[in-house]
Amino acid sequence: MENQQGKNMSISFETFTWKIQYFSKQNTKNLRSKAFPIGHHRWRIRLYPLRKDVNHFSLYLMVADSLPAYGWSRNTYFKLVLTNQVDANKSIVKETQQKFNGGYRSWGSTFLSLSDFYDPNQGYLVSNTCIIEAHVCVSDIPPHAIKLNKTSSISPSSDSNLLDDQETESTDGSETLTSATCRSSRTEDEDECPDLTLKDIIDLDSLGEEEASFVPLVEDACMWHPDLIQSQRNRSERFKLWAFTCLGQVLHFLKTSKVKDMDEDGCNHLKGLWEELVRSSGFNLTWLEPYVQSALALKSHLERAADMDSLRDNLAAIEIKMKNLKEELAAAEAEFVEARKTLAEARKGYKEIDMNDVLGYSMF
Numbered sequence: 001m002e003n004q005q006g007k008n009m010s011i012s013f014e015t016f017t018w019k020i021q022y023f024s025k026q027n028t029k030n031l032r033s034k035a036f037p038i039g040h041h042r043w044r045i046r047l048y049p050l051r052k053d054v055n056h057f058s059l060y061l062m063v064a065d066s067l068p069a070y071g072w073s074r075n076t077y078f079k080l081v082l083t084n085q086v087d088a089n090k091s092i093v094k095e096t097q098q099k100f101n102g103g104y105r106s107w108g109s110t111f112l113s114l115s116d117f118y119d120p121n122q123g124y125l126v127s128n129t130c131i132i133e134a135h136v137c138v139s140d141i142p143p144h145a146i147k148l149n150k151t152s153s154i155s156p157s158s159d160s161n162l163l164d165d166q167e168t169e170s171t172d173g174s175e176t177l178t179s180a181t182c183r184s185s186r187t188e189d190e191d192e193c194p195d196l197t198l199k200d201i202i203d204l205d206s207l208g209e210e211e212a213s214f215v216p217l218v219e220d221a222c223m224w225h226p227d228l229i230q231s232q233r234n235r236s237e238r239f240k241l242w243a244f245t246c247l248g249q250v251l252h253f254l255k256t257s258k259v260k261d262m263d264e265d266g267c268n269h270l271k272g273l274w275e276e277l278v279r280s281s282g283f284n285l286t287w288l289e290p291y292v293q294s295a296l297a298l299k300s301h302l303e304r305a306a307d308m309d310s311l312r313d314n315l316a317a318i319e320i321k322m323k324n325l326k327e328e329l330a331a332a333e334a335e336f337v338e339a340r341k342t343l344a345e346a347r348k349g350y351k352e353i354d355m356n357d358v359l360g361y362s363m364f
Contacts, residue, residue: 035064039138060108086123214248262298
C-alpha cells in the first residue's frame, strides 16, 4: 500500500492508479474503475460520459459501498490526477476536501477539453492509453487545519443527491491496494449491457413539454444505472415512453419537492406514482426505493411537527397570560397600598360609632 504524506498536511494519502489501455475501444459512456479499498471504504473513479454533446474530459471520485440513503457521512481529502505521460510537470491535479453522504456520493471536476485530451502531443493519451490516479484520505481533521491547493475546484456530480451507484463488487480478505493498474473499467455485468442511451431506444422528439422536462433526470439515472435501458430494449415504443415518463415523474417529484410538501396529499401523490412505477415498469429500482420510503416517512414527521407547533403555541399563550396576570397583580398591589394610606389619613380625628345604637332622647 502506497502512503504519501501531504506536503502541507498532517494527513496521509493512499493512492490508487487506474491505467486505461485501448481507450478508443472502451465504452466511454459508462467507464469506471473497479472498486478499490481505501480507509476501510470502497471507492471508484468514474469518467464523465463522453456523449456527443460533451466537449470536456471530467473525472469523479465516487462511493462504491452499498450504503443507506441517509444517516452516514464520510469526511474525505482527495486528489484526482490525470497523468501527463510526456511531461510529469504538466499532469493535472484537482485536490479538495469534501463530505460524502447520502446526498452526495460522488465529487469531481473538469480537467481539460476533449480536443487536448485526444491530442497525443499533449501527453495525456499516449499509445491509446491514459493513466489516472486517486489519492484518498478519510479523516476527521478540520478543514482549517489543512492547506489545500486553492486553484483546484471539485464539485458534486449532477443530481448526485438523488442518483447514487449501489453496485457492489466482492473482494477477498487477502486483497491489498498497490500501485498496480486496472486495465478494464467494466464489470462483467456492464459488459453484458449494450452501449445504448435513452435517445437510442425512445423518440425524445415525440415527448410533450412536461415529459421532455424529465429527460435530464432520466438520462442521469440511466448513466448511473444502465440496466434501466437494458430492461426496456424489447418493449414497445409506447410502453417505453410510458415507463421512462413514470420514472421521470418520480425523480422530478423527489428533486423539486420540499419536506413541508409531504403532507397527506403529497404522500398520496408520491405513493401513487411509485406503486404504478414498481408494479408495471419492469425496472430494478432498489437504488431509488430508500429515497422514496424516506420521503413517504416524512408524513408522520410533519404530523408530529404540527403537534410540536401546537404545543409551542399553547405554551406561548400561557406565558403571555402569566405575564398579563403578573402585571395586573402588581397594579392591584400598588392600588391596595395607596388605598390603605388613604384610609389611615381618614381615620385621624374620626370616632367610631355603633351604627345600631338608638338615637333616643331625654325627658329632663
